[in-house]
Amino acid sequence: MVRQLIRNVILDETNERYHLIIKDGIFEAIEKADDMEVDAENFDFVFDGKGRVAVPGFVESHIHLDKALIADRLPNRSGTLQEALSVTAQLKSTFTKEDIEERAEKALQLLIKHGTTHVRTHAEFDPVGGFHGFEVIMDLKEKYKDYIEMQVVAFPQEGILKSPGTEDLMRRAMEMGADVVGGIPYNDSDIEKHLEIVFGLAKEFGKPIDLHQDFFDSSEKQTIELVARKTIEHGFTGRMGVGHLTSLGDCSGQKLEEIIALMSEAGISVMSLPMTDLHLGGRSDEKNVRRAVTPIRKLRDGGVNVVLASNNIRNPFTPYGNGDLLQVAMLAIPVAHLGGADDLPTVLPMITHKAAEAIGITNYGFTVGNPGTVVVLDTKRYQDAIIDIPKRLLSIFKGNIILENKDQVYLNLP
Ligand SMILES: [Zn+2]
Incomplete structure (x- = not known):
């Protein structure tokens, strides 16, 4: 004893x-x-x-360990999402299993060193790159189980329909032990079909869902209402997480209230990722550059569980970061107007209790x-x-x- x-x-x-x-x-x-x-x-x-x-313990609810620490290899000079995606796609073709293992382990140790005790990581695979990266992440989950609790999301970064064969790979990833079904509606050819596949797999394997929701500066192409309706329809209330959701920052008034009420009813958790969203967002603005971060306070006040996470550490999407969630939270305070006397006490739970709730940890x-x-x-x-x-x-x-x-x-x- x-x-x-x-x-x-x-x-x-x-x-x-x-x-x-x-x-x-x-x-x-x-x-x-x-x-x-x-x-x-x-x-x-x-x-x-x-x-x-x-x-x-701190709870990192959204991170990509498999593509961490590559910012120095090929720069994203424009700082746009488009270039981040294309630069990463080029780099991915050069990743070996050993390379992914070395970087992912280093990133994981950075999290642990800063007091992170729970992490949900999105691990990707595709018909070209196969399962190298995914296997590395599954091995790390086992290797580090006495140091950090890890959840692995089966993440189709290149889309499902856009990248034929990916649906089968997703099923295989779930069979290999993924904890969560991932999705990326903003990066696919048919959003409805994409979501049907994701919900289908989540039902088949009895797992929750975590989507890279959208990355837009404008609310024109928002699909969060569709996701919320489908979440209720498919009985996934309380088991849906969405990352980024920057489009909502462009919404206001009655429309925003309606969307937030629907999200609250659907029990959707939002992982806001300000380190990435601030870097990639508002790039077309010449003055009064938008913050391009989801409306954290409005979501919180509307009863939506909204939390903060890193997304990336030093790569074309986020060329900085050291795995310290306190720094992410500190950044969010001025960015989302969370520094007021009533707001400040609500921030720490966004990287502790609320984040644990978002990823379904019940013994925290x-x-x-x-x-x-x-x-x-x-x-x-x-x-x-x-x-x-x-x-x-x-x-x-x-x-x-x-x-x-x-x-x-x-x-x-x-
Ligand atoms: Zn992400």
Whole structure:
């Protein structure tokens, strides 16, 4: 039996201190520090947070590990989505299994190093490139299972109908153990048929769906209403996630309210990806360049679960990023007007609890009986957990100590 004590940590906006006890990888007790007598001698491991904030790990709800860290190989000079797609397609033909493995593993370690404990990654395949990348990601999921919980999305980047043979490959990916059916309606020839194939596979394998919804600056070609209606029709309420959805940023008034109400009814989660959307969006604007990010506050206020994720780390879609979700959240604060007194407290959940909900993790959080996963941040006020961009002092995943930065806590200062 292994027992670990994480003492004097702040878990919520009350800023009260708690003690956490993990026994054999599971939370055994979570109590206010004042209410619990603890004797450090009874534990195999003790960490004193001294009033620092702890979160149950960061949740990266949308990332592409298989095409991370390629920005230096072939640049996307225009910064447009079109060039990002064509540059990536060229590069993909040069990827070997070893190359993908090396980069994906490095990207995964960047996430872990920054306190990410859960990740949903889109892994692609196509009739030309085959399953090299997909197999690498499935192997990493197994190799890192004691360090991070990974969900793999079967992702048809080049479209399904546009790229004949892809439907069969998707079925094979699901048989190989993919956790989620992916889709990319904005990059296919027939959106209705694309969606029917995706819903069909999700039903066949009993899995949720995660779509790359759209990447448009304008709302003219939005299809989120169609997706929401189909989600209800096919009985996928609460099991649909959509990434980007930048077209909604161009919607307003009654129309926007109607769409948001429909999305809320369909239980759709939105993964906003501001690092990518800001880089690729609004490229045709000569002045007052649009932010091209989905309307995060309006979605949130309309009852839609809206969360924040990275999408990419250093590639033609996103030529920066270091795998730190706190930096993504920090970027979203000014971009989406989330810095107000009432808004700021809603941001941290977008990379923790709300993100966990978006990807269907049910045993997440500081509850007795849940996996003993905790990340301690070097900040002393819950409300500052993002804007301090604090160092990660401790990361424990299911009782497994992954990161411990004693220097930060035990600085010999008053
Ligand atoms: Zn993506």
